[in-house]
Amino acid sequence: MSTIKDVARLAGVGVATASRALSGNGSVSEDTARRVRDAAAALDYRPSSTARALSLQQSSAIGVYVPGFDGHFYSGIVATIDGVLRSVGRHMIAANGCGIGTTRQLDLDGIDFLIGRDCDGLIVASNSLDDDDLERLMERVPTLVAVNRRLAVHRDNAFCADHHAGGRLAARALLARGHRCIATVRGPQDTPDNEARLNGFNGELARHGITVRPEHSADGAFDLPSGDAAMQRLLAAAPGGRPAFTAVFVANDVMALAAISRLVQAGLRVPEDVSVLGYDDDDFAPYTSPPLTTIRIPTASVATSACRHVLNLCYGLDLPVTRDFPPEVVWRASVGPGPHAPMECP
Numbered sequence: 323m324s325t326i327k328d329v330a331r332l333a334g335v336g337v338a339t340a341s342r343a344l345s346g347n348g349s350v351s352e353d354t355a356r357r358v359r360d361a362a363a364a365l366d367y368r369p370s371s372t373a374r375a376l377s378l379q380q381s382s383a384i385g386v387y388v389p390g391f392d393g394h395f396y397s398g399i400v401a402t403i404d405g406v407l408r409s410v411g412r413h414m415i416a417a418n419g420c421g422i423g424t425t426r427q428l429d430l431d432g433i434d435f436l437i438g439r440d441c442d443g444l445i446v447a448s449n450s451l452d453d454d455d456l457e458r459l460m461e462r463v464p465t466l467v468a469v470n471r472r473l474a475v476h477r478d479n480a481f482c483a484d485h486h487a488g489g490r491l492a493a494r495a496l497l498a499r500g501h502r503c504i505a506t507v508r509g510p511q512d513t514p515d516n517e518a519r520l521n522g523f524n525g526e527l528a529r530h531g532i533t534v535r536p537e538h539s540a541d542g543a544f545d546l547p548s549g550d551a552a553m554q555r556l557l558a559a560a561p562g563g564r565p566a567f568t569a570v571f572v573a574n575d576v577m578a579l580a581a582i583s584r585l586v587q588a589g590l591r592v593p594e595d596v597s598v599l600g601y602d603d604d605d606f607a608p609y610t611s612p613p614l615t616t617i618r619i620p621t622a623s624v625a626t627s628a629c630r631h632v633l634n635l636c637y638g639l640d641l642p643v644t645r646d647f648p649p650e651v652v653w654r655a656s657v658g659p660g661p662h663a664p665m666e667c668p
Contacts, residue, residue: 324365332361383413384632385436385444389429390418393545394576394604395621399447399469402625410633410641415439425450437463443632445469445625449513465635469628470621471514481628481645483619485515488649489522492571492599492617494667495651497530500660501569501597505538507552507581509573516544516573519601523571530665538567542577549577553584563588568660569597575604575616582610582656593658603652612655620647 330340335354343350343358350358361367386403388396400416407414417435419428429448436444443465446456453474460466460476473480496504506523509516527533537559540552549572556570557563572578578600582592592598592612600607603618623644630641 324367326367328365329358329361329367332365333357382411383415383439383441384629384636385433385439385441386414386416387429387433387436387444387446387448388416388418389425389448389450391416394606395544395574395602396447398621399625402622403445403629406626406629406633410637410639412633412637415441426455430455433459442636443467445628445632449510449515465632467628467632467635469625479631481624481631481647482515483621483624483647483649485518485619485649486522488601488617488619489519489524490526491522491649491651492519492601493523493526495615495617495653495657496569496571496597496599496660497527497532497665497667499569499597499657500662500664502532502660502662503538503567503569504532504534505540505556505565505567505570506534507540507542507549507556507570507572507577509542509544509577511541519573526667530667538565542573544574544576546576546580549580550584552577553581557584557588565590565596567596569599569657571599571601573601575600575602575607575614578614578616578656579606579610582612582614593656597657597660599657607652608654610656615654615657616652618650618652620649623647 326340327337330337333340335358339350339354340358343355344362384407386400388400391397404414415436417432419425419432421428421431429450433446444463445467447469456468456473457475460479466479468480470482471480472482508520511517524534538556540555542548542552557565560566570581572581578598582598585592585596590596600614600616603616607614607616624647627644631643633639634641
């Protein structure tokens with residue numbers, strides 16, 4: 323394997339001159355630069371990434387932490403960030419939680435792994451770390467940015483859609499279609515984004531004098547099995563298996579898919595007997611049966627702006643960054659008219 327010394331020898335220049343010519347840092351005549359480039363091409367020279375990192379005090383890599391790579395949510399974030407980094411010639415080092423311990427400790431260990439790889443910046447998606455954890459991490463890595471959560475102090479380094487507004491929008495959508503007796507399948511109650519969307523949903527219902535009955539609410543874990551199990555619990559609490567609720571708001575599309583399947587297996591029609599409203603607008607939502615009405619959360623836009631912000635911090639770039647990510651209703655066939663008059667929700 324050729325070295326910078328071999329290139330310098332063939333070009334008839336010193337090692338420092340060859341290095342300046344190839345890196346573009348420093349003054350070198352055009353004739354000298356051409357001879358160095360020609361020598362590098364003839365020798366098939368590839369600069370050492372380690373040497374370049376030591377010279378520039380940069381690794382050209384951004385660390386990305388997500389709790390896991392399965393599921394649509396986190397895999398979508400990772401894929402989006404990877405695309406943004408590729409577009410500016412930077413690399414990604416991705417890590418997830420592994421080993422034993424609490425989810426908080428797994429997150430901290432995974433982030434420590436990335437810090438130990440000398441990443442220039444970090445993008446972190448974690449529901450298990452509190453604000454104090456992230457503040458301490460930012461003292462170590464000022465170029466750390468959090469995704470899908472808000473921060474009390476370093477607000478510019480946090481990117482999140484307005485999940486409270488998304489929940490309000492979900493409630494208004496069902497009320498506008500004439501539904502008053504509504505059930506919910508919630509996500510994990512220790513996750514801030516789930517808490518925000520349910521608070522928004524229940525708050526909007528309460529504004530119109532409507533509450534979700536305790537027997538009409540079940541917890542899930544944002545996955546298919548828990549969505550199925552939650553719907554089974556809701557149906558089990560219904561006299562004769564015929565639910566009193568006419569619509570159900572499910573806290574993510576994955577659980578909504580399972581809920582629709584369970585309703586159909588129970589002999590119920592969607593939306594004629596029970597309407598189902600999801601949340602996220604995953605890429606499979608148009609292909610469920612019936613196609614899923616859902617609240618679109620622009621997660622790809624959130625991840626894109628978070629990544630661009632890190633790149634701007636680390637490399638002095640001026641990439642456009644957005645901080646407003648409004649949710650919207652995507653109407654499909656899984657929500658039909660309820661038994662009551664449509665309610666206008668200003």
